[in-house]
Amino acid sequence: MTIDWRSKGFWVPDGEVDPGRLAAERPSIFAGGFTWPLLVLRRDAVEANIATMAAYARRHGFDLAPHAKTTMAPGLLAAQMRAGAWGLTVATPNQALVLRRLGIERVLIANQVLDPVALRWLAAESAAGWDVFFQVDSLAGVAAAAATGGPLRVLVELGHDGGRTGVRGLGELETIARAVAAAPGLELAGVAGYEGQLRDQDGVDAYLDQLAEGVNRLAAAGLLPGRGIVACGGSAWFDRVTARLGGLHDRARLILRSGATVTHDDGFYRERTPFTRVPTEGPLTAAMEMWAQVISAPEPGLAIAGMGKRDAPFDEGLPEPLDVRRADGHTETARGVRVTKLNDHHTYLAVGDVPLTPGDLIRFGLSHPCTAFDKWRDIPLVDEDRRVVDVLHTYF
Known part of the structure; x- marks a missing residue:
């Protein structure tokens, strides 16, 4: 460069x-x-923010896979990995390709992938030993992934009314999970969610409680691995994520994906950071x-x-x-x-x-x-x- x-x-x-x-x-x-x-x-601010979030996750028994799409800057991503991040999150297969070329060993794509070109590449890289995951929220998504022959590891995604991706109920969550479990070449690795579009704490807590119920339901049905992944958490409500999902520690690896925390800001996140609610944990x-x-x-x-x-x-x-x-x-x-x-x-x-x-x-x-x-x-x-x-x- x-x-x-x-x-x-x-x-x-x-x-x-x-x-x-x-x-x-x-x-x-x-x-x-x-x-x-x-x-x-x-x-100094970047380094302090990275250290603050790493310490916060450790205190609450969560791993970090911060969202790389915030910066897509290798220098910052490397600093987050050095601070102990479990992996990195991206939004698209193209971003996953960038991280693969940068040598990031574990990547979570926080979306459903339907492009057969990208899916074939992901399957090949997974077969070569790359630790990569993506989300599914439909039978079409399961079928598209299964058509590659795998191996691919997926997370079923629970959404909420008015939100973006993710199934809209626990019955549908189980239906998709069973389809993944039955599909050759696919491995159900866990459950994902996103609470960031919800505007009040009651709504966030209700959604996270439903997510926890969904994890328990899939585990009881024998659909999840012994300690599957539960990935959630933007940069506005991660305190509620740790509070409401913390009870899943014994049966799941809990992942926070908060990405904007690396730089924070003087506007949207200044007003919405969880550290306004729990100032002793920040800033x-x-x-x-x-x-x-x-x-x-x-x-x-x-x-x-x-x-x-x-x-x-x-x-x-x-x-x-x-x-x-x-x-x-x-x-x-x-x-x-x-x-x-x-x-x-x-x-x-x-x-x-x-x-x-x-x-x-x-x-x-x-x-x-x-x-x-x-x-x-x-x-x-x-x-x-x-x-x-x-x-x-x-x-x-």
Whole structure:
């Protein structure tokens, strides 16, 4: 991997830059080798978040298979594995292929796979010794997997009304489980679920209780292995997952898939993190930030920053101005400045009582890391002085 003119945020009009050499030189992002907007990750916050989640899982008797689709950055995935992750989760066969090529030994695909091309590849890699799992929620899914001849290991998925994938009841869960058990080449490895779309604790608890009941029902029917997998848990309700599924320890390997915790954020997950409910178990710290330049102040009360939907996530809340860095390097709070909307490459700022001048830099907090990383090919990892200590590459 090299950095060149294709790397957004890095200013390399000619030639190329070796990331290792750049990290050894530890340049400031303000020293001229970068341009705006620029997404960076704070190393100390990332390391603390990874350690916090690893410790949390250990305390509660869960293994971690954090969702790699959040970042698809090998440097961060390797750090999570070094911290003791059992494996990694992905959303698609294409992401599973990336992780296979990166040398990740255990991968869980948190979706049903129906593409015969991908299924044949998964079966071949499984036969070669790769520890890979995926989910099924239909007889069609079972038939598609069985058509490969295997060997394939699958998890039956329980969903909930109004959710995305997963069967909608325990009767159907057992029907699919029996179909897997009867299919040549398939192994029923456990049960999966996802509670992240539920909006209140009562609804989450009711769903998780049903998931536990489903595991017990399949175990009583002799359909699950002695200690099968139970995989669940996004980044908003993992405290409820550990509380409601913890009773399954004796009969299941319990897996948390929380992925956004690696960077946390200044929006969606800041408001929804379980550590607001159980603060003694946390905290997580927002690790990602965007630096963008004020490029216009065309009328009183309005300024425009050179950042837009091509650069920053906006699906779960708009960026939040945190600080203003003036031309002389002086930094002050951006309290009172507010983002009102984004275009492709422009951010509209209601300036409040903070005067903004073209050329000022604004540090933005972002909401929802899952739609931040996919917009950037190379991302500087920085220390607290905003000096580059590494460069992360993403695979989207």
